[in-house]
Amino acid sequence: MDLVLFLTFALIAVACAINMSLQRHPVSSALSLIGVMVSLAVLYVLLGAEFIAAAQLVVYSGAIMVLFVFVIMLLNTGAEKMSKKAGTAHFLGFPLLVILLAVASWVITNATSAMKPVKFGAFTGGGPREVGWELFTRYLLPFEVTSILILIAIAGAYRLANKEMD
């Protein structure tokens, strides 16, 4: 059951990811990205990380992507056209992508070779209580640093928006 669900949603995620880069229209691409995020949320649930799954739904697909779609609709952009100028990209794009994927997979397999394979249902520490506890004890410093980073981003956005208004 777990394996069937995993394969289904992994396939959906990969298909949506490929579709995202193939689509010409920004809205179609954005929706494919949402498909990727929702299937990732399902994969998180399968691995026992309930809270991360919910956060993925609420934050990424529920808030950030809504903003993306909102902006795309507000600007009312049409489908992208193929440009004729990118000649080198045509020839080099695919081989470079393959090389990138190869390097990435090599690094990942090397870095994680010591780790044990994941079993579905084996991990139970992914509820909101456990995540909150870890966040406010062991990872308190990174957590606070992130919040300061976000504060800086808000200040920057405010500055930029104000400049436009003047």
Added chain:
Amino acid sequence: MDYLLVSVIKTLLIAPLLLATLAYIVWVERKVIAHVQLRVGPYFVGPHGLLQPIADAVKLLTKEDFIPSGVNHFFYWAAPWLGLMFAVTGIAVIPFGPTVDIFGTKVNLGLADINIGLLWILGLGGMGVYGIALAGWSSNNKYALMGALRSSAQMISYELPMALALAAPLLMSNSLNLREVIETQAGFVYGVIPNWNLFTGFQLIGFIVYMICAFAETNRVPFDLPEAESELVAGFHVEYSSMKFAAFFMAEYCNMIIVCSVATALFLGGWHPIVPPAVATFVPTLLFGISAGFLFYHGMNNIRPNDRYSFPFFGVVFAVLALVFLIPGVGPILNSLFWFFGKVGFLLFFFIWVRATLPRYRYDQLMKIAWLFLFPVALANLVLTAFFVTLFNK
């Protein structure tokens, strides 16, 4: 296997009930608004227009599904069903009643009992915007696009104070599971005041903030800017007809049921009665009994000739209902369901009542309310609640 079987049975029971409820809320809404405005509302299809929803369903199913030119076909087709799907899925985590024993099997009244129940509803609520946004955008209509943009902006803005208002009762209950949240609200303070989150601390403020946000999240009057008839014709669904249009309607009513159920679960104590349990057992019996008595009395002293037969008939139905609540075993289960659905029903009535009463806000006022009033109030409520929870729980 047992779990699977029970889940399938529950789904088969709840899904048709939900669809019937969605159809009949429309009837209730039309009736209530009509009576507020001194009209009679739907009256001709069936007695008191009771068959109107079925006639509407037949009409919508057989109507021509008109697709205007220049629409983006895939998204135009997908948007209403996407919106309906996210709305209906939210029902799955709402607990209707306590865990009960049915033929030796422990059954949770409610579909799924998950640890992140509330986050699930918030996540789906956030996803629900896509149905509206895509509908407005793919229709290739300026009014529809305006409605969709308004809706997206409105729902993003109101999600913040809504989540903050919901966080305060969660702090007091110390759980995200809706069933556990309801169970912590059992009992009475001094034997009279129910131990609901609404009456604890300043949660009355949180409740009001949540209800205002709920109106905005479900695009209801006075915040129905996305479909403001006077400016945008019908807003995001202006180009939709037949079942696709019905899907938007069903999604809206389904979302109303969800926000009312969440308010009931988090603030109003779920299935816990408002009066002490010794009295609460007899409240449904008493209510139905009194209704039956009234029907019998007016049936005997009838004004219209038909009432002589119809009123006693419904009187018997109500009397039977009153007695069903007294059957041992079944009675307590029905009693908790009665209290849960009674509260949800009252909140739904409140939604309709407001629609019949208040005019629509302007768009800038809408944003001002969210950011300058609701957000700070909800934040202050959360901080104060967190402070008092740490102070008194140690």
